[in-house]
Amino acid sequence: MKGMPVGNGLTAQQGGYALKSAIATLPAGKRALYRFAITGPGGRPVTRFALTQTMRLHFYTIRSDLTGFQHLHPVMARDGTWTADLAALRPGHWRMYTQFTPDTGPGRGQDFVLSRPVTVPGTASTTALPAASSSTTVDGYVLTLHGDLRAGLASPLTVTVRRNGEPVTDLRPYLDTYAHLTAFHQGDQAFAHFHPRNKVTGDHGGPTLEFMTDLPTSGNWRLFLQFQTADVLHTAAVTLYVG
Numbered sequence: 001m002k003g004m005p006v007g008n009g010l011t012a013q014q015g016g017y018a019l020k021s022a023i024a025t026l027p028a029g030k031r032a033l034y035r036f037a038i039t040g041p042g043g044r045p046v047t048r049f050a051l052t053q054t055m056r057l058h059f060y061t062i063r064s065d066l067t068g069f070q071h072l073h074p075v076m077a078r079d080g081t082w083t084a085d086l087a088a089l090r091p092g093h094w095r096m097y098t099q100f101t102p103d104t105g106p107g108r109g110q111d112f113v114l115s116r117p118v119t120v121p122g123t124a125s126t127t128a129l130p131a132a133s134s135s136t137t138v139d140g141y142v143l144t145l146h147g148d149l150r151a152g153l154a155s156p157l158t159v160t161v162r163r164n165g166e167p168v169t170d171l172r173p174y175l176d177t178y179a180h181l182t183a184f185h186q187g188d189q190a191f192a193h194f195h196p197r198n199k200v201t202g203d204h205g206g207p208t209l210e211f212m213t214d215l216p217t218s219g220n221w222r223l224f225l226q227f228q229t230a231d232v233l234h235t236a237a238v239t240l241y242v243g
């Protein structure tokens, strides 16, 4: 498993690599296509990427109030142009994140997260961030979090999954791991992504997922936990305070 990527995901360029897009606005309330390219130190689009969690590129978006999370896998054309097929966005300020590992050039083998802002025109209302909590429920699954997270320090976080009071032990690997934890910092939308250290041994993950987190700044983070049972992908959300 990869460790933390370079930086906090809030820049469009790093180490000679850049996220380029002509799109600064997208329409509200309907599917929207976000086209972009990753350019390398020579300024040309990168077309060779290493597979990370079975994909050449992971794409995430979040609204400035940390609602509207999407995790997608865009399609790349031969010339290095990517298209992310986004579900309906609410009006407001969004950030588009790309996570990738070049397979050529000086950044070869390095994990990058680059992002750009996008405005969705319309009347924007802000949703207050839910209070920090040690549990959350999605689709009947109750997730309980244990951990005392400290900014800038490697901090263990344990997530236990139960359903009807019983431990869940039929998590399926989704993109090669039993869970994907994507986190965004309240205020600046800093990004982090983690996978549990649990060994993947078929369709019987759970009930406990052991993460080693390393969140760079204190404050509230909105966590999105994605896991699969049968053929259904679940996405749980919870606010976590990092001291």
Ligand SMILES: [Cu+2]
Pocket: 053, 175, 179, 180, 181, 193, 194, 195
């Ligand atoms: Cu992941």
